[in-house]
Amino acid sequence: MDDKDKIICSFCDSDHVSLYSPYGTAQLVRQFYCHDCKSVFEFIRWRNTNQDNHIEHSMRFIQH
């Protein structure tokens, strides 16, 4: 798992998460599981080559 970039939970902001599925509904979407609130959330990453920076956005996916 490459977690050099910190992934935090969309629901509770915990970093106690693990990779749930390398690919979600799209290629750039990865699914993570939060051990604290026991939720699965998607983490979207894409790169803006013009500005040469990352735009990261997480969104709610499934809440148990």
Ligand SMILES: [Zn+2]
């Ligand atoms: Zn959580």
